[in-house]
Amino acid sequence: MKKPQTQPTKLTISYDEYLIKFRKLLVSLKLNNSTQREYVLKLFFECQEHLTADEVVLKLKQKFNITIGIATVYRILSFLEQMKIIKSLTLENETSKKYEINLKTHHDHLICNECGDVIEFYDSELERIQELIAQEKGFVLTNHHMILYGICEKCRR
Amino acid sequence: MKKPQTQPTKLTISYDEYLIKFRKLLVSLKLNNSTQREYVLKLFFECQEHLTADEVVLKLKQKFNITIGIATVYRILSFLEQMKIIKSLTLENETSKKYEINLKTHHDHLICNECGDVIEFYDSELERIQELIAQEKGFVLTNHHMILYGICEKCRR
DNA sequence: TTCCCTGCAAAGGATTTGCATACAA
DNA sequence: TTGTATGCAAATCCTTTGCAGGGAA
Numbered sequence: 001m002k003k004p005q006t007q008p009t010k011l012t013i014s015y016d017e018y019l020i021k022f023r024k025l026l027v028s029l030k031l032n033n034s035t036q037r038e039y040v041l042k043l044f045f046e047c048q049e050h051l052t053a054d055e056v057v058l059k060l061k062q063k064f065n066i067t068i069g070i071a072t073v074y075r076i077l078s079f080l081e082q083m084k085i086i087k088s089l090t091l092e093n094e095t096s097k098k099y100e101i102n103l104k105t106h107h108d109h110l111i112c113n114e115c116g117d118v119i120e121f122y123d124s125e126l127e128r129i130q131e132l133i134a135q136e137k138g139f140v141l142t143n144h145h146m147i148l149y150g151i152c153e154k155c156r157r
Numbered sequence: 158m159k160k161p162q163t164q165p166t167k168l169t170i171s172y173d174e175y176l177i178k179f180r181k182l183l184v185s186l187k188l189n190n191s192t193q194r195e196y197v198l199k200l201f202f203e204c205q206e207h208l209t210a211d212e213v214v215l216k217l218k219q220k221f222n223i224t225i226g227i228a229t230v231y232r233i234l235s236f237l238e239q240m241k242i243i244k245s246l247t248l249e250n251e252t253s254k255k256y257e258i259n260l261k262t263h264h265d266h267l268i269c270n271e272c273g274d275v276i277e278f279y280d281s282e283l284e285r286i287q288e289l290i291a292q293e294k295g296f297v298l299t300n301h302h303m304i305l306y307g308i309c310e311k312c313r314r
Numbered sequence: 315t316t317c318c319c320t321g322c323a324a325a326g327g328a329t330t331t332g333c334a335t336a337c338a339a
Numbered sequence: 340t341t342g343t344a345t346g347c348a349a350a351t352c353c354t355t356t357g358c359a360g361g362g363a364a
Contacts, residue, residue: 030317030318031318031319032317032318032319032362032363032364033363033364034318034319034320034362034363035362036319036320037319052353053353053354054353068320068321069320069321069322070321070353070354071320071321071322071323071354071355071356072319072320072321074353074354074355075319075320075355078355090247092302095328095329095352095353096352096353096354097353097354110290110291110294110296112296113299119294119296121290121294123286123290125286126283126286126287126290129280129282129283129286130283130305133267133278133280133283133305134267134305134307137267137276137278137309138309138310139267139269139276139305139307139308139309139310140307140308140313141305141306141307142270142306142307142308143306144303144304144305144306145249145302145303145304145306146301146302146303146304147301147302147303148287148290148291148296148298148301149298149299149300149301149302150291150296150297150298150299151296151297151299152294152295152296153295153296156297187342187343188343188344189337189338189339189342189343189344190338190339191337191338191343191344191345192337193344193345194344209328210328210329211328225345225346226345226346226347227328227329227346228329228330228331228345228346228347228348229344229345229346231328231329231330232330232344232345233344235330252327252328252353252354253327253328253329254328254329
């Protein structure tokens, strides 16, 4: 059987365009803009990794040499998540939530237990089966969490 | 395409047999037995739900009228998880880990966002595809977490 | 001027740890 | 008797909240 697997594709948008959209969103919600919010957004845009709140503080210091209080970071993360600009995931054996920007098309994660490497993938067959299972049980799916854990090629050597 | 979906099956073993196995395990690890450990085991055996550490304390009081310190419960949960007697899962929007006994064959979860109802299912096609994806990326799978979230039939009315 | 946003520090919840005591073998 | 397990309280880690001051429109 042909397996229709693909890489998740990154939506092509520049940071400037992205920022304009973001500012419009804030206006439409009657919210103020702030340097802090824009820096966090910029960080996630540039560094497309999975970051914890602590790591956001750290990276902001490293990359832009600015300091934002951890409370503010948490508030911004919640806001961005509600707006679906970022999304969160909780990994096995890790205590704190990680966040990543939602620029890519929907995808799931494959993680190496040894080196922690994260591979993103999308598989339409998998998605289709999830829908079938849900249907069979009388559910309408809203979302799903799927993380595969294993050992990557490099670490097996 | 035929979808080979089944219910996860419960392994048929009595609590007495189970307890004997458990005691042997402790001996083989040169560990002492304790009333507390056996009660936690019994609880998970009898009440086949997903429980947090707090809920374990509560249920132990309700069902057996015994009190175990929360620290001990956490220590027992870690131990049982290491021994693969129970397994843990972290649900979306919940802060504390839940544990369930590992008596059933491998299965994943489908959860209603409204009523919190948990449906267990096993789908061999899904498992097969996960293996294929891992292979393609050069991974050897060790395990996976998959939780589907949706709204159940009852709650949609 | 009017809210919203931030930073600090304190509070909160979940989990872990140190230590003295109790218990199993 | 010896080492392990428990219970309590304190500590820790992550996250949230209250509040006073700073900033955006």
